[in-house]
Every structure is written in structure tokens, then in C-alpha cells.
Amino acid sequence: MADILYFGRLGDVAGTHSENLDIPATVADTAAxxxxxxxxxxxxxxxxxASVRLAVNSEIVVDPHPISPSDEIAFMPPVGGG
Known part of the structure; x- marks a missing residue:
């Protein structure tokens, strides 16, 4: 199972900030x-x-990046601050 992390507002959208998911075999990259x-x-x-970045196993990647069922994948929205 893949560990999926949702940061910032994406955690609110997903209803959780982390979960383990069985990703379908047809989902082979970050774009999918x-x-x-x-x-x-x-x-x-x-x-x-497009502003939402992804990290696979703690490395920021660009779509389409290959993924595997055991990866840790983080969804990161842009962050503003002052």
C-alpha cells in the first residue's frame, strides 16, 4: 500500500492528512x-x-513520474507567508 500525505488545504479537501491506499495497477505515474x-x-x-507539487519518497518530482505501490507520495499546495 502507498502512503499518501496531503499538506495544507489538500488535507481538508481529502478529509485526512495521511492515509494508506491500494493504488490501482492502471495508475502508474504521478499524472494518473x-x-x-x-x-x-x-x-x-x-x-x-499545476501549482500543486508532488514528492515521491521525499523527492520533489515533475509529472509524469513513475510510482509504485510501496511509495510515499506527498501532495503539496503552494504556501504563502509574510
Whole structure:
């Protein structure tokens, strides 16, 4: 099972800040994972926004990056501060 982490507002959208998921075999990269998670969470496109970054096993990656069922995958929205 993959460890999925949701940071910032994405945790609110997902209804949790972390979970273990069985990712379907058809979801083989980060671009497909974004689409699948967005559909599963009825997120209205929140996970598809270009400003949302992904990290796979603590390394920031660019879509489409391969994923495996045992990966830790983090969804990170942009952060503003002052």
C-alpha cells in the first residue's frame, strides 16, 4: 500500500492528512495518480492544479513520474507567508 500525505488545504479537501491506499495497477505515474485521487475524493480539480507539487519518497518530482505501490507520495499546495 502507498502512503499518501496531503499538506495544507489538500488535507481538508481529502478529509485526512495521511492515509494508506491500494493504488490501482492502471495508475502508474504521478499524472494518473492526480486524476485518480481527484476523482476518488470528489475534489473538483484541486489535485489537478499545476501549482500543486508532488514528492515521491521525499523527492520533489515533475509529472509524469513513475510510482509504485510501496511509495510515499506527498501532495503539496503552494504556501504563502509574510
Amino acid at each position: 495518480l492526480r486524476r485518480w485521487i481527484d476523482t476518488e475524493k470528489s475534489a473538483g480539480g484541486a489535485f489537478l492544479e
